[in-house]
Amino acid sequence: MLAWTGGAPMLQTAPLSTPHVEVDSNRAREFTNVRPFEEIPGHPGWPVLGNTIPMMATPVTFLENWYKKYGPISRTRSVGVDILLLLGPELNRLILLDPHEAISSRQGLSFYMDPFFKDGLVLLDFDEHKLHRGIMMSAFRKERLAEYLNLMNPVIDDHTDRWMQTRGGRPLDRRTFYFFPNFKHMALQIATRVFMGHELDANGDKLIKAFQDVVAASVAVVRKPIPGTAYYRGIKAREMLEDYFYSHIPEKRANPGHDLFSQLCIAEDDDGNTFTDEQIVNHMIFLMMAAHDTTTMTTTRVVYHLAKHLDWQEKVRQECRALETDFLTPDHVMDLPNLEMVIKEALRLCAPVPGLPRKTIKDLNIGGYFVPAGTQVQVDMRHTHYMDEYWDDPHEFRPERYAEGGIENKAHRYAWLPFGGGAHKCIGRHFGLYLIRAVVHQLTQKYRWHVRPGYKMPLKNPGLPMPADGFPVTFERL
Ligand code: HEM
Structure with a gap:
């Protein structure tokens, strides 16, 4: 049988x-x-x-x-x-x-x-996909990426500094730090600021929660909107995100900021085609999902490999230090060849998708x-x-x-x-790589980190791979 x-x-x-x-x-x-x-x-x-x-x-x-x-x-x-x-x-x-x-x-x-x-970019085929991708590309041009990087850097700085704060009088470098959940939290805050152009306030936290509910619902086993289930919460959360995006489109179109949402509202291809309101909302919700776990997992794996291979950590630290800047700038993103190789190898050994x-x-x-x-x-x-x-x-x-x-x-x-290939090759890969480089750049300037001898990250694979143990790592302030 x-x-x-x-x-x-x-x-x-x-x-x-x-x-x-x-x-x-x-x-x-x-x-x-x-x-x-x-x-x-x-x-x-x-x-x-x-x-x-x-x-x-x-x-x-x-x-x-x-x-x-x-x-x-x-x-x-x-x-x-x-x-x-x-x-x-x-x-x-x-x-x-x-x-x-x-x-x-x-x-x-x-x-x-x-x-x-629904109707996220990867769910479109052939001519329709080509048209949408052509419009969306204008939000991923080099000048736009530079602006996203400028928005990311202060959030990374603030969070990575706070990782050092003591809890119960014990300095961070004397206790185990669970990198994955902490980084995930930071990545969500970056999404609020850089994707939505929203302040990091209580409303921002509600948006983050709604986004998390949508993601959880998308992999739920019970796939019926029965009250009390993750699926039902996901439907409600998607409605909330839709309301948020629809209500802010007029303001974003009239007075666009440097965030991705603004850029989608004014995105235009060479023939002058633009997105409708509905398309903007669908693309935004998909983009947030496409960006989040992939970038979080890649950064986690890069930090993990650097924790296990201290010689590479030092090489990366030296080349980051040589840039003589607190924040990675758009002019310097390509000047980190060792980090580049580490990221590539991390993506090979554990492809987030x-x-x-x-x-x-x-x-x-x-x-x-x-x-x-x-x-x-x-x-x-x-x-x-x-x-x-x-x-x-x-x-x-x-x-x-x-x-x-x-x-x-x-x-x-x-x-x-790791970024796929052909017509649907990841449109956000440079965005993701900017974020990963900016994080590692700041981390190497602030900390030295290691894992216990023989540690091997256990992975669970509920859909995308993630560390089963949250990735415990020890940081030491420089
Ligand atoms: C290291 C991080 C990332 C990895 C490994 C990754 C991986 C991928 C892969 C494998 C695909 C192809 C999916 C398919 O063909 O079925 C894809 C598509 C896509 N990714 Fe990423 N991604 C990353 C970061 C991002 C970011 C940061 C964004 C948004 C800012 C993003 C937005 C998208 C979109 C919109 C598509 C669909 C493209 C299309 O259909 O034309 N990704 N990604």
Whole structure:
């Protein structure tokens, strides 16, 4: 009952280096030399849950073993959804570039995102997506990013200073500091200021709470608006956020500030297209979600690696110190090559967005198999980032692998994809990287930090990965 074609050797598939997508609107018989979908190897796992539990417990190991057993193209099941799992950079490229507009992001993601993040940028397809992305780009230009950075720096300064305050007479450097929840709090305050242009006051706290309720509802198991459930709270919270954004649009349009919300209200593409009120509201709510956990987790992992590799922490500290500035400025963001390599390696070892769900909307030939329209497919960076075909010692933290001329950096354009690729490649990546650099810049100037010997961050993977223990770290004021 459970078996599909479990154990079929990967050699059955087309050679790994040459899978191809051939579009045809007709059915399987119209393709030349394709094998039926049913012959794709894989295993559905447990009823309903499928392979969710082992996949969530140890995703990298699970995927390494899975790949050895079933190869680059396989079928699995997760939370009741049958998925065609596509592993490796070449398949990543084919799915994400999607030259024939045969693969829908909206249909692949709506199960996970609707109704809380409806019509966010990643949920739009093809021409509609291109139009919206073109308008939104104006809020992510270099000059705008510089203004966001200027808004972030004082909030980072204030929070990281407060981390030093004593509690019960014990200085911070003598007690364990849980980095993840503290940083999350700071990131939410930054979102209030930089995204919404709102003051850090009691109303700002209500907005933060509403945002957290929306995120919690989006991953709730009970998916009906029954009073008392997380889902119900999420619906109410989304209504509150909508009311807030709608009511502030006229003022933001009339008198725009440097915050992202203002910039979306006045965003315009080269043809003069702008967003409607409804589009602004939907984009804002999605943007906050897209930015928050991803940036929080990346910063946490960077701080973690620097705590474990004190030589790298010192190198980063020295290059930050050499800038001779308390706050990182837009002119200097690119002047931190060691930090750059550490961030890249942190993103490889733990991609905050682990996989990219999509759905085929045309019949396809993928790697020699007939894949009908309507198939849920998934690209998975957790596996690609650890493939020893592309990475030497993939489980090791080795930032120098990205040093100029480092061969691994160029192994395959789709071997490193923490920000995705193709039309939906993260539009906020520079924003996120500005924030991460600004935080680490300030931290290295204020503190030295370490973890206890042998510490390894335990991860939980409820959707996106996060530290199961809050990441205890010891800071020492410089
Ligand atoms: C280190 C931090 C970040 C990581 C690792 C990350 C990762 C990603 C990934 C993998 C995607 C592609 C999703 C897909 O194709 O299904 C994506 C898309 C997106 N991200 Fe990020 N992201 C980060 C930070 C941010 C920030 C700070 C913002 C906003 C300020 C943001 C806004 C978006 C948006 C709007 C999209 C959709 C783009 C589109 O569909 O055209 N992200 N991100």
